[in-house]
Amino acid sequence: MASAPMRRATATCGDVPSCCISTExxxxxxxxxxxxxxxxxxxxxxxxxxxxxxxxLINSRGDILSGGWRSIERSYDGVSVVETAEPLKSTKGLIxxxxxxxxxxxxxxxxxxxxxxxxxxxxxxxYGYLDTSGNIAISGRxxxxxxxxxxxxxxxxx
Numbered sequence: 567m568a569s570a571p572m573r574r575a576t577a578t579c580g581d582v583p584s585c586c587i588s589t590e591x592x593x594x595x596x597x598x599x600x601x602x603x604x605x606x607x608x609x610x611x612x613x614x615x616x617x618x619x620x621x622x623l624i625n626s627r628g629d630i631l632s633g634g635w636r637s638i639e640r641s642y643d644g645v646s647v648v649e650t651a652e653p654l655k656s657t658k659g660l661i662x663x664x665x666x667x668x669x670x671x672x673x674x675x676x677x678x679x680x681x682x683x684x685x686x687x688x689x690x691x692x693y694g695y696l697d698t699s700g701n702i703a704i705s706g707r708x709x710x711x712x713x714x715x716x717x718x719x720x721x722x723x724x
Contacts, residue, residue: 605640608663612638612646620651623665631665643679645698658686660700669700680713695719 605611610631614621622633623646632638632648636656639647649658650671659671675687676696683695683703694706695714710722 607640607642608644610640610663610665612640621648623661631663632661632667639678641679643682643698645679645684645700647676647678647684660696668698669696677713680715681717683714683719685711685713693721 606626609626610623611626612621613624614637619636620633621635621638623631623638625631634651636649636651638649638661641647644663645668646661646663647658648661648671650656657671658673658676659667660669660676661667673686673688675685677685679698682698685693686696686702686706687693688706691709692706693708693711694702695704695711697703708721708723710720712720
């Protein structure tokens with residue numbers, strides 16, 4: 567899968583402390599943001615509101631595609647790892663580039679995707695791999711896992 571070209575720009579836009587601009591026109595996020603990562607991947611970027619400590623996925627027009635997350639970790643595989651905003655009971659799940667939830671937050675941890683797979687954890691001895699559809703590709707039966715590289719990944723039991 568070929569990576570989408572990245573566009574990066576920053577600007578001060580009126581009453582919004584930061585905003586995104588694209589090569590076509592300025593983008594005004596529809597949420598007040600105090601921190602912004604204006605890297606668009608597949609037409610979406612992450613913005614973070616320091617006031618309410620939540621992250622949002624926006625499109626190039628600034629419309630919110632998904633929001634209210636503690637964090638959003640972007641991926642080139644068309645899938646982002648999201649973390650719930652609950653302080654003591656945080657879990658991770660997956661959304662796609664349109665903001666649609668692929669995997670409801672239910673994992674203790676999900677790492678970045680490499681070669682189409684992300685490591686996940688539901689607890690000790692329950693590490694495995696998810697595919698970009700949010701399905702468990704390799705069951706969580708390992709005590710230790712490492713991301714795939716060149717088609718191989720290190721796993722350990724015990």
